[in-house]
Amino acid sequence: MGNHDAVQQDFQCRLRSIPPQGMGLSVDVYSPDLFELIAQLKERGLKPNYLEVFKATTTALTAVRQALPDLALAYHGEGLWITQPDVQGSPFFQRDVGEMVAQLNCIQSLWLNHECAMKQLAGYSFGTYVPPLYTMLSAEVVAANIATVQQAMDRQGARADGTAPLFILELPPLTYFSAGRITIPYFFRLVTDLVPCGLVLDIGHLWTVYRYTAASRRMSLEQFVREFLDEFPLERVVEIHVAGLACHESAGEAELGTEPPAWLDGHAAPIPSVLFTMLEQVLAHQNLVSLRAVALEVDTKPIETIVEEYAEAVRRFDFAVQRTMAKGMGAERMDRMLPSGPTQAVVSQSARQQLRDDYGLYAKIISGQVPVTGPDWQEAAEDQTGLTSYRTSYLPYEILHWGGDLSEMFPQTCRLLGARGVDLGEFVAFWFRAPRPLTESYDFFLLKVERFIEFVAEVAPEALACVEEESAVLRQAYAETNEVVGPVMERGSA
Numbered sequence: 001m002g003n004h005d006a007v008q009q010d011f012q013c014r015l016r017s018i019p020p021q022g023m024g025l026s027v028d029v030y031s032p033d034l035f036e037l038i039a040q041l042k043e044r045g046l047k048p049n050y051l052e053v054f055k056a057t058t059t060a061l062t063a064v065r066q067a068l069p070d071l072a073l074a075y076h077g078e079g080l081w082i083t084q085p086d087v088q089g090s091p092f093f094q095r096d097v098g099e100m101v102a103q104l105n106c107i108q109s110l111w112l113n114h115e116c117a118m119k120q121l122a123g124y125s126f127g128t129y130v131p132p133l134y135t136m137l138s139a140e141v142v143a144a145n146i147a148t149v150q151q152a153m154d155r156q157g158a159r160a161d162g163t164a165p166l167f168i169l170e171l172p173p174l175t176y177f178s179a180g181r182i183t184i185p186y187f188f189r190l191v192t193d194l195v196p197c198g199l200v201l202d203i204g205h206l207w208t209v210y211r212y213t214a215a216s217r218r219m220s221l222e223q224f225v226r227e228f229l230d231e232f233p234l235e236r237v238v239e240i241h242v243a244g245l246a247c248h249e250s251a252g253e254a255e256l257g258t259e260p261p262a263w264l265d266g267h268a269a270p271i272p273s274v275l276f277t278m279l280e281q282v283l284a285h286q287n288l289v290s291l292r293a294v295a296l297e298v299d300t301k302p303i304e305t306i307v308e309e310y311a312e313a314v315r316r317f318d319f320a321v322q323r324t325m326a327k328g329m330g331a332e333r334m335d336r337m338l339p340s341g342p343t344q345a346v347v348s349q350s351a352r353q354q355l356r357d358d359y360g361l362y363a364k365i366i367s368g369q370v371p372v373t374g375p376d377w378q379e380a381a382e383d384q385t386g387l388t389s390y391r392t393s394y395l396p397y398e399i400l401h402w403g404g405d406l407s408e409m410f411p412q413t414c415r416l417l418g419a420r421g422v423d424l425g426e427f428v429a430f431w432f433r434a435p436r437p438l439t440e441s442y443d444f445f446l447l448k449v450e451r452f453i454e455f456v457a458e459v460a461p462e463a464l465a466c467v468e469e470e471s472a473v474l475r476q477a478y479a480e481t482n483e484v485v486g487p488v489m490e491r492g493s494a
């Protein structure tokens, strides 16, 4: 990989092809109804400067592009597990990257935003994002994978003037726990030293970093934000996200009534005022020199709430956002050099294998199969409250209810299992018992169906015909829905 200065210059060059966008919304094309939302904003005299849309079918994205010809669109990707050491060896990686570039082109997005997180690791699958291991090796692998995706965008996404969309990497949320040996801001510093990507600073995600690391026991939120921003490569932040926070529907006694509250990232939830206070602090920081856009992430939120929150955010922050963006534009040199292209990163086979093993242990620890152990888990071992919440509340809820409730999906089979005395909770242990080679691009719903058939075959073979019949109906309905509205993907925390 190139040296620090060359990487920095390459980034500057790429950034120049992104004009300031201002304040906008990050949405999903299905929910809430996008055109209704735009109409209601218009009634209040509001028009977002851009819309960041979440991955959908190319047909659905094309329809949005055609229906809103004078609105800038940007792309929020999903499903490229760039944190994983073996992702490039996956049989679907090339195809997934190709599809993503086609979608970027279709909506003329200036960037690809992707979470620095994954839902599949070392052969284990999850319904919502888990954060990367915060280690040096993990940062090197993330940088190498981003370089590969950026190269594909440079090749297949180049515009007439030779520029291409920019990879921007989002700070992911913590869901009760964090693991690793280096600080989170330093991790992003390592990544940006190696690859010319931009960053997305999600203010709600940053709040969860405070809440679920030792920081919340040691210092005030304001001090945490100050120290974090001083270490984080803030000069690479191209976009800021602000979304809701709420206690999760799976939260039990251990998670309710804590101080600070045990909130998680939640796009349907209202934005708490503490996030706007943090946003003020971020916008005032002198190192924020590459900012191009600020979006409220509002997918799955009621339209009335979106309109109220957006009106309030524009009233409060539009001037500060304009001023911050202008500061960045003035600081740029005006040469017309084209980006040199990220050099292919080299991470040795043995290093990748090491990280794969680390992620194998990671999956076993967070799913509760093995005790908290090893150098990446020292902080988590000191106070296991968060990990316990994840293992005993959040994760079982995800496997049993989220993205498809098993007793609603398989009513007959669940009755048969009940009569036989099988507790559905056993399915969680079954799900995480062993890693499995991936045979399809990630789809949590279809995976749930497949694994449930296997589970029933093992614990109640006499119910096999029943579960297969119910599965056939589910798969058929799912395929039909997808033909009409595109993959019904749940964003989870993004």
Ligand SMILES: [Fe+2]
Binding pocket: 170, 202, 241, 243, 297, 494
């Ligand atoms: Fe976000």
